[in-house]
Amino acid sequence: MLAAVTPLPPETVPIAAARGRALRRAILAAHDLPPFANSSMDGFAVRSADLDGASAAAPRRLPVVAVIPAGRVALRPLAAGEAMRIMTGAAIPEGADAVVPFEDVERSDPAAAGEQVLIPRPVRAGESLRAAGADLRAGAVALAEGRELSVHDLALLAALGEPRVPVGPRPRAVVFSTGDELLEVDEPLRPGAIRDSNLLLLTQMLEECGAVVARAERLPDDAARVGARVREALAEADVVLTIGGVSAGDFDPVKDSLAGLGAIELWRVAMKPGRPQAFGAPGGRLFFGLPGNPASVACVFEALVRPALRKLQGHAALDRPRIPVRATEAIHSRAGRTDFIRATIERRGDAWWALACGEQISGHLTPQSRAHVLAVVPEEMARVEAGAALEAIVLRWPDAG
Numbered sequence: 001m002l003a004a005v006t007p008l009p010p011e012t013v014p015i016a017a018a019r020g021r022a023l024r025r026a027i028l029a030a031h032d033l034p035p036f037a038n039s040s041m042d043g044f045a046v047r048s049a050d051l052d053g054a055s056a057a058a059p060r061r062l063p064v065v066a067v068i069p070a071g072r073v074a075l076r077p078l079a080a081g082e083a084m085r086i087m088t089g090a091a092i093p094e095g096a097d098a099v100v101p102f103e104d105v106e107r108s109d110p111a112a113a114g115e116q117v118l119i120p121r122p123v124r125a126g127e128s129l130r131a132a133g134a135d136l137r138a139g140a141v142a143l144a145e146g147r148e149l150s151v152h153d154l155a156l157l158a159a160l161g162e163p164r165v166p167v168g169p170r171p172r173a174v175v176f177s178t179g180d181e182l183l184e185v186d187e188p189l190r191p192g193a194i195r196d197s198n199l200l201l202l203t204q205m206l207e208e209c210g211a212v213v214a215r216a217e218r219l220p221d222d223a224a225r226v227g228a229r230v231r232e233a234l235a236e237a238d239v240v241l242t243i244g245g246v247s248a249g250d251f252d253p254v255k256d257s258l259a260g261l262g263a264i265e266l267w268r269v270a271m272k273p274g275r276p277q278a279f280g281a282p283g284g285r286l287f288f289g290l291p292g293n294p295a296s297v298a299c300v301f302e303a304l305v306r307p308a309l310r311k312l313q314g315h316a317a318l319d320r321p322r323i324p325v326r327a328t329e330a331i332h333s334r335a336g337r338t339d340f341i342r343a344t345i346e347r348r349g350d351a352w353w354a355l356a357c358g359e360q361i362s363g364h365l366t367p368q369s370r371a372h373v374l375a376v377v378p379e380e381m382a383r384v385e386a387g388a389a390l391e392a393i394v395l396r397w398p399d400a401g
Contacts, residue, residue, distance in 0.1 A: 001279060001304055001307075001308045002307060002308060002311055002318075004279075004280075004281040004286070004308075005281075005286065005308050005311045005312050006284065006312075007024075007168060007311060007312060007313065007314040008168060008169050008171065008238065008312055008313065008314070009169070010024035010025070010166040010167060010168060010169070010314065011166070011167065011168075011169045012164050012165065012166050012167075013164065013165065013167055014163060014164055015154050015157045015158060015162065015163060015164065015165055016154070018149050018154060018157075018165050018167050019149055019150070019151055019154060020148060020149065020210060021148070021149055021167035021168060021170075021210070021313070022146060022147070022148060022149075022167055022168035022210075022310070022313045022314040022315040022316075023143055023144070023145060023146065023147045023148075023149055023153075023165060023166070023167060023314075024145060024146075024166040024167055024168055024314050025145055025165075025166045026141055026143065026144050026145045027141070027142045027143040027157065027160070027162060027165070028139055028140065028141060028142065029136045029137065029138050029139060029140050029141075029142045029160055030138065030160055030161060030162075031138050031160070031161075032132045032133035032136070032137060032138050033133065033135040033136040033159055033160065034130055034132060034133075034134065034135060035132060036091045036092075036132050037091065037092040037129055037130065037131050037132050038089050038090060038091055038092060038129065038130050039086045039087065039088055039089065039090050039092060039099045039128065039129055039130075040088065040099070040128050040129060040130050041088060041099055041101040041102075041128040042086070042087050042088050042101065042102050043085075043086060043099045043100050043101040043102050043104075043105075043128060044062075044064065044083040044084065044085055044086065044099065044100045044102075044105065044117050044119070045068070045078060045083065045084045045085075045086045045092055045093055045096035045098075045099055046062065046078075046083050046096060046097075046098055046099070046100055046119070046123065047078065047080060047082075047095060047096060047097060047098075048097050048098045048122070048123050048124060048125045048127070049080075050062065050080060050081055051100075051119055051121070051122045051123050052122055053122065054119055054120060054121055054122050055120060055121065056120040056121070059106070059118040059119055059120040060118070060119050061116055061117070061118050062081060062082060062083040062116065062117050062119065063081075063082055063083070063114070063115070063116055064082075064083050064084065064085050064110075064115040064116060064117055065078075065079075065082045065083070065084060066084040066085070066093070067084070067085045067086075068084055068085065068086045068087065068090040068091070068093065069087050069090060070087045070088065070089040070090045071089075071090070072090065072091075073090075073091045073093075074091070074093035074094070076093075077093060077094035077095040078093045078094065078095035078096045079095065083100075083117050083119075084096065085110070085115075086099060092129050097125040097126065097129075098123040098124065098125055098126065098127040098128065098129065099127065099128035099129050100117075100119055100123055100127075100128070101128060104119070104120075104121065105117050105118060105119050105120070106118040106120070136160075142156055142157075142160060143156065143157070144316070145314075145316070146314060146315055146316025146317070147316065148315055148317065149165075149167070167314075168210075168312070168313030168314035168315070169313070170210055170211060170212045170313070171210070171211045171212070171237075171238040171239050171309060171312050171313065172211070172212055172214045172236070172237045172238050172239070173206050173211040173212065173213050173214065173237055173238065173239040173240070173241065174213075174214055174215045174216075174217075174233035174236070174237040174239070174240050174241070175199060175202050175203055175206070175213060175215070175216045175217070175240075175241050175242075175243070176217055176218075176219050176226065176229060176230065176233070176240075176241070176242045176243065177196055177198050177199040177202075177216075177217070177218045177219070177242075177243040177244065178218075178219045178220070178221060178226060178242060178243060178244045178245040178253050178254060178292075179196075179218075179220075179221060179244050179245070179292065180220050180221045181193050181194055182194065182195075182196040182218055183195045183196060184196070184218075185197075185200070196218060197294055197365060198243045198244075198292070198294055198297050199216055199218060199243065201294060201297055201298065202216075202241060202243060202290070202297055202301065203216045205298070205301050205306075206239075206241075206309070209306050209309045209310065210309065210310070210313055211239065211309060214236070214237055215233070215237075217229070219253070220253075221245070221252075221253045222253055223253040223254075223256035223257040224257070225253075226242070226245065226253040226254055226257045227253075227257030227258075227260050227261065230242065230254075230257065230261060230287070231260075231261065234261075234282055234283065234285045234287065237285065238285060238286065238312065239285070239286045239287075239288070239309065239312070240285065240286070240287050240288070241287075241288045241289075241290060241305070242254045242278075242287075242288070242289045242290065243290050243291075243292055243297060244290075244291065244292030245289070245292070246266065246276045246277060246278045246289040246290070246291060247276040247291065247292075254278060254289050255278070255289075258278060258289075261280070261282060261287070262280075262282055263280045263281060263282035263283075264278055264279065264280030264282060264287050264289070265278065265279060265280060266278050266289075267279060269300075269304075270336060270337040270338060270379060271299070271300075271303065271337055271338045271339070271340065272334075272337055272338075272339050272340070272362075273291070273293060273295045273296040273299050273300075273340065273360075273362035274290075274291055274295075274296040274297075274299050274300040274303070274340075274362075275291070275296075275337075276291050277289055277290065277291065277300060277304075286308060286312070288300075288304075288305050288308075290305075291362075293362035293363045294362070294363065294364075294365050294368065295342065295360075295361070295362040295363070295364065295365075295367070295368055296362045298368050299340045299374060302320065302340075302374060302393060302395070303340065303374075303393075306318075306319075306320070307319055319393070320393050320394055320395070321393075321394045322391050322392065322393055322394065323352055323373070323391070323392055323394055324351075324352070324389060324390070324391060324392075325343075325345060325351075325352045325353065325354040325373065325375060325389070325390050325391070325392045326351055326352070326353050326354065326387055326388065326389055326390070327353075327354060327375070327384050327385070327386055327387065327388050327390060328353050328354060328355040328386065329355065329356065329386050330383065330384060330385055330386050331356065331375075331377060331383070331384035332383055333377045333381055333382055333383060333384065334382060335379065335380060335381065335382040336379055337379050338376060338377065338378060338379045339360075339376070339377035340374040340375070340376060340377075340393075341354070341356050341360060341374065341375040341376075341377060342356065342357045342360065342367040342368055342370070342371035342374060343355055343356050343357055343371055343372065343373050343374070343375045343392070344357060344370060344371065344372050344373075344398070345372045345373055345392070345398060346398065347398075352392070354373060354375045354390065354392055356375075357370040357371050358370075371395060372394070372395060372396055372397065372398055373392035373393060373394050373395055374392060374393040374395065375390050375391075375392045376390060376391050376392065376393065377390065
């Protein structure tokens with residue numbers, strides 16, 4: 001699947017619209033950050049050499065020759081034996097190499113003429129000031145290509161004077177849920193019918209992954225109609241997904257319509273849940289045919305669809321975070337396939353312990369709602385003993401408290 005994905009061309013957007021998007025060009029710092037040495041405290045800018053030997057018993061008395069608010073600069077250098085009152089963020093005057101906070105000194109009335117300050121201790125050069133470039137040097141890589149931009153990254157871009165950035169576009173997606181048995185969420189149940197939870201599930205997962213769902217539609221078990229709608233969608237969207245209709249049943253409309261679509265194959269993937277699938281990239285557009293059970297939809301999306309969508313947008317990190325866990329109880333599997341176990345996790349000492357959320361039945365929704373992770377049982381393992389180590393895909397972290 002990943003080999004079939006070519007990232008979409010980037011688009012340039014205002015930084016306020018870039019949260020969660022993939023940065024498509026490395027950002028180099030155009031200038032030092034901070035751009036000038038500045039005070040980290042309200043206090044007095046001084047020369048550290050003037051305070052050598054100062055003590056409570058023998059404080060140094062310095063005349064205050066200027067006041068430097070934030071946003072202003074001193075009109076002249078600081079001479080030996082002088083101090084300048086300075087506010088947090090204000091530029092350090094030439095000649096000064098330290099700041100003494102207000103709370104560490106005795107001051108004469110600042111409103112009176114001839115203000116003076118008594119400083120009862122020595123200071124080291126660099127105390128209570130932030131040097132130019134201490135955060136980031138001009139020319140350094142501020143943000144790497146492929147990074148998912150966070151709110152803190154946007155603040156960094158603002159500080160560096162980058163009002164617009166190139167990012168991966170949001171892929172346009174169309175979703176079709178198939179099945180004569182499916183009802184709207186607000187429809188009353190009838191014999192043999194169920195409400196369609198999958199369409200909502202998949203559209204929300206797509207949007208969470210950065211896609212724009214242009215259309216989400218429910219279709220009957222009619223191969224001709226499904227084929228026609230999928231062909232239309234492939235002409236307008238970057239990604240087309242179908243739910244259901246790809247297994248070996250007598251009424252599987254997606255499977256029966258694939259012959260006329262071209263460049264799409266029916267697959268049997270060695271995973272549980274989610275074995276029957278279809279995939280292709282006709283005309284460079286991505287098609288995913290997902291199974292019909294909700295656990296299968298969710299697990300196939302996490303294992304295969306989500307990484308492809310993130311590559312399409314240009315993200316460097318394609319997978320969710322993975323953590324080592326230990327199995328709380330024994331897990332039965334089957335050699336030759338990868339099992340994705342919906343599980344909760346809890347911290348015990350220095351390790352995470354995973355417990356399966358009940359029966360791992362692909363038609364059950366509650367385990368997916370409860371799960372923190374998908375614990376991955378490798379295909380070579382037929383049984384996982386209690387206490388054995390596994391890797392887990394993190395869906396969400398346990399609630400605090």
